[in-house]
Amino acid sequence: MRKWESIRDKAIPVLFIILVILIWQLIVDSGIIARYILPSPWDVITVCIAILPEITVHIYTTLQEALTGLLIAITLSVLLAILMDNFTVVKKALQPLLVVSQTIPIMVLAPLFVMWFGFGMLPKVMVVILVCFFPIVVSLLEGLGSLDKDLLNLMKSMKANRWQIFYLAKFPASLGSFFSGLKIAATYSIIGAVIGEWMGGKAGLGVYMTRVRQSFALDKVFASILVIIILSMLLFKLIELIQLLAMPWKRAIK
Amino acid sequence: MLRLLLRMIFCQERRISIKLKAEHLKQKYEGMPIIDDISFYLNKNEFVTLIGPSGCGKSTIFNIIAGIVPLDEGKVFIDGKDYTGEQGHVSYMYQKDLLLPWKRVIDNTALPLIIKGEKVGEARKKVTPYLELFGLQGFEYKYPFQLSGGMRQRAALLRTYMFSRDIVLLDEPFGGLDAITRAKMQTWLLQVIEKIKPSVLFITHDIEEAVYLSDRIYVLSARPAKIKEEVQISLPRPREREIVISAQFNRIKKHILSNLS
């Protein structure tokens, strides 16, 4: 019974997406919308496969920027969250600043980064860091604060010091929340890199998109979007896999 | 002659030395008195129970002894020394099992040793001989969520015992268990106590549990908690389960019941 339900729960979204794609295909095929305005799903897929050899270098560049930025963002935000959790002064001082940093539109900052840091990898990585940073810090902070108060007292009654309380209890207790933030950050990271690339550069999916858009090759624009979606989802799944490995106690008994 | 007498007194003194003594504990929360001048003591190798109605302040008394909650008035002596408000001198098991979900049973039970600075391998080695006594053999590499309620309690008990085998505070350790498991755990606890002879301060609001396990019982009033009566339980040890239906057992039960209500 439960198995059937889980199959059903997974099938519903898949069927819905297939339905939407089918309708889209039919609309374009029937000529209601012209092909050069909206390519059909099938066109997008064939173009995508066709251009794959020529865009692998762009995929590689974007992935490199996204992953570099993501790793730096993780390092920085873990350090910052730990500081904020341990020192109320730091928390009080930085919390408003963090929120403000998220209200500045990336589309405004990205050109500034290009002016400051040139057309190399650096400005793209900066954009990625900026978009990934916030969800990780917020979720990790929430997780660190989520430790059961009695458990905290128990650790104290066993004379655990601050560091022991942190790595034996607080940090493991925060992992679930941390990974939720990390998954969001991972999906943002690809888009962040692409936005950075729109402002100029030698390679990357964003650069490629700008080029094909300027030559009105809409099917190639859509193909790049497809690639971006796939990359983001793969990264999401990768984080999910890491989470499963890092939190064996969360795996249900099979 | 005098020497012999002195030695006898000395030995006597040693045999029933007081492990823990609480004097005139008073505690208020937001102006409301919770604990009203409570004094009690615990002898070496003795099993003493605090019994009282729900919400009367039993857990608060334990929190005070464990040094987690600062108290308004009173003193806590351990082995004759004033340890009021100090942590780390007693082993404390909470009402909840509070096992770390992310640690395997063996590491959960070894936690106090790891906190004391021992290496994981060493700590595990020290815990291993006790796993059988605590009914955890074969489950040492399982996570807490894979255990039954009774097993989780036993794991929490072993962890408590690994911190210190001296003074053990147990706050309703079997409160969340079903009646059958609970009865089994009580009998099991009696056996363990026969073997390792700790000094135990126990909390419950189950009269039968209190009489079955204890050497002495303090009956507490409803909030603010005061000590209504001290009852010596002179049932012989080791105790068999059948003792709970004996006439003497029921007399004590009845006496406490009339006092509680």
Ligand SMILES: Nc1ncnc2c1ncn2[C@@H]1O[C@H](COP(=O)(O)OP(=O)(O)OP(=O)(O)O)[C@@H](O)[C@H]1O
């Ligand atoms: N931190 C706190 N702040 C304010 N009131 C509290 C606090 N902790 C406990 N109390 C109150 O003190 C009283 C005694 O609480 P305590 O947990 O010691 O009772 P208890 O006898 O252990 O109850 P139970 O049998 O339900 O475990 C309760 O009325 C509770 O509401």
Ligand SMILES: [Mg+2]
């Ligand atoms: Mg309580």
